[in-house]
Amino acid sequence: MIHIEVLARQFECGDTVIGSCAWAVEKAPRSVRVMLEYYTEGRGDEDRRAVATKNLTATEEGDASFEFKLPTGGPVSYNGDLIRVIWQVRVLCDLPWASDSEETAVITVRAPHDPTVDPDYSPFEPPVA
Amino acid sequence: MAEMQPYDARKRVKAKDSSGSPWLGIGFGAAIALPFVFMGLWYIGVAVAAITGLLVARGAWANKTWGEVGVTLPGSAVMMGETFVAEMRTVGGESPDGYAVDATLVCREAATYRSGTDKTTAHSKVHLATCTVADRSHDGGVAADLEVSIPRSGPPSMKLGSNNKIEWYIEVQLRAPGVPDISRRFDVRVRPIVFGASQ
Numbered sequence: 001m002i003h004i005e006v007l008a009r010q011f012e013c014g015d016t017v018i019g020s021c022a023w024a025v026e027k028a029p030r031s032v033r034v035m036l037e038y039y040t041e042g043r044g045d046e047d048r049r050a051v052a053t054k055n056l057t058a059t060e061e062g063d064a065s066f067e068f069k070l071p072t073g074g075p076v077s078y079n080g081d082l083i084r085v086i087w088q089v090r091v092l093c094d095l096p097w098a099s100d101s102e103e104t105a106v107i108t109v110r111a112p113h114d115p116t117v118d119p120d121y122s123p124f125e126p127p128v129a
Numbered sequence: 130m131a132e133m134q135p136y137d138a139r140k141r142v143k144a145k146d147s148s149g150s151p152w153l154g155i156g157f158g159a160a161i162a163l164p165f166v167f168m169g170l171w172y173i174g175v176a177v178a179a180i181t182g183l184l185v186a187r188g189a190w191a192n193k194t195w196g197e198v199g200v201t202l203p204g205s206a207v208m209m210g211e212t213f214v215a216e217m218r219t220v221g222g223e224s225p226d227g228y229a230v231d232a233t234l235v236c237r238e239a240a241t242y243r244s245g246t247d248k249t250t251a252h253s254k255v256h257l258a259t260c261t262v263a264d265r266s267h268d269g270g271v272a273a274d275l276e277v278s279i280p281r282s283g284p285p286s287m288k289l290g291s292n293n294k295i296e297w298y299i300e301v302q303l304r305a306p307g308v309p310d311i312s313r314r315f316d317v318r319v320r321p322i323v324f325g326a327s328q
Contacts (some may be wrong), residue, residue, distance in 0.1 A: 040293045043251050044240025047290025054182040074321035075287040082240040083179050085294050111209055111285060113323035 001025075002103035004034075011087075011125050012112040014072040021056075021091045022063035025101050029093040032056040036068040038075060038109075043082040077108045083089055096111055196222020196270060198314040200299060207317060210281035210324035215315075217301055219270040220328035223307035231277045231299045232260035236283055241292045256283050260299065271303060273285075277317070285321035 006019035021034055032053055039048040052068040060085040066089070077086040087109045201216040217230065235255035241248055261276040277299060287295040297317040304310045 014206055028209070038223050038289070040289050041241060042240055042293070044292040045242050047202065047292050049290060072321075074285055075289055076285060076293070078284050078287070080238050080284065080295070080327055082238045083289070085289060111321040112325050112326040113281075 002093065003102060004089055004091055004103055004105040006089055006107060007071050008103050009106075010108045010110065011070055013070055013074055013076065013108050014112065015072060015109075016071050017089065017107065018041065018066070019105070020065040021089075021103075023091060023093055023101070024061045025093050025095060026060075027095060027098070028060050029058050029095050031094045032050060032062065032091070033094075034064065034066045034089065036070070036087075038085055038087045041084040057065075074111070075109075076111050080094075099103060113124045127128045134312070141191070154291070166186040187309050191311045194223055194225060194308050195303050195311045196220050198301060198311065199312045200275070200301065200313075202315075202317060205318065206320045207277075207279055207323040208320050208322050208326075209279055209283060209285055212278040213274065215275045215277055215299060217275055220269070220302070222270055224266055224269070224271045225308045228271060228303060228305040228308075229261050230264065230273045231264055231302040231304070232273075232277075233278070233302075234258045234277050234297070235270075235300055236259055236295065237295050239294050239296065250303070255295075258279060275299065279317075279319055279324075281323055284320045286317075287321075306319065 002021065002023040004021045004023075006017060008017075011017060016034055023032060033053055035050040035053040037048060037050040038079050040046055051071055054064075054068075056062065056064045063101060068089075069085075075085050077087055086106060088104045088106045090102060090104045091101060139238075196219045198219050200216070201218075203213045205214070207213055217232070234256070235254055238253045238255055239250055240252075241250040258278065258280075260278075263274040263276070265272040265274060279297070284295050286297050287293075288296075297319045299315045299317060300312060301315065302310060302312045
């Protein structure tokens with residue numbers, strides 16, 4: 001069982017994603033990693049990229065905090081005609097001789113905007129995971 | 130009264146086989162049809178070559194008439210919600226009588242997927258807007274200011290990997306009576322920041 005806690009769910013490019021995770025798996029994992037990544041869904045084949053990864057202590061039970069900086073140059077969360085871009089924090093326990101155990105927490109990444117000019121700025125809502 | 134004999138299929142087959150080889154008929158038919166097949170292929174080849182030649186000649190004529198088309202953007206990238214003026218200018222061409230300049234801002238999704246051994250790219254235009262064009266003709270060419278407005282809520286340019294991307298571009302079309310039209314595409318990089326936001 002893996003649990004992820006992210007302090008906020010909406011971010012702008014360049015913001016820092018802060019949170020914590022806890023895990024308890026049935027056997028000692030080869031590795032435990034938490035990563036900030038985006039992937040695509042839709043008509044095209046999947047593109048996936050982890051923009052930041054933190055290796056955690058590979059124990060059967062544990063918890064850790066993480067702090068990742070989102071890239072200033074995007075991409076942003078997007079829900080279009082052919083393409084969806086989904087940002088998430090993913091914790092992955094690589095278990096020997098068993099299916100990996102993982103958990104994700106979806107976040108929204110938007111372009112930085114001026115709240116006084118665009119108070120209701122909400123361009124793209126990513127699909128609910 | 131004669132006794133009715135049961136039907137024997139073997140006899141019938143034997144009787145048919147004795148009438149001659151069917152390969153003779155097929156060979157004769159092929160010999161007659163083959164010249165027509167070759168003639169048909171030749172006509173198709175000539176038609177394809179003629180159409181290709183016409184298109185190439187038309188393209189060369191258009192290039193000679195209009196010259197090189199260029200667009201100068203205010204910077205290497207623009208912001209979401211930004212309105213700017215891009216300068217369009219032709220070099221090494223003419224300004225034919227009655228010419229017109231059209232410019233369209235396009236945002237397009239491109240998604241590539243593999244199907245068997247083939248790769249196919251699907252496109253969808255998610256934003257399409259006509260730009261305001263102000264003519265600024267110059268000697269020996271066409272020039273115009275294109276007012277371009279990137280929407281605040283539009284997506285920025287995104288290259289997400291080898292399969293998916295979102296691109297912005299200006300499509301410029303030059304038209305004149307009696308001259309082939311010409312269409313050129315100029316990429317615009319839209320940064321993921323809304324105009325007015327602190328950077």
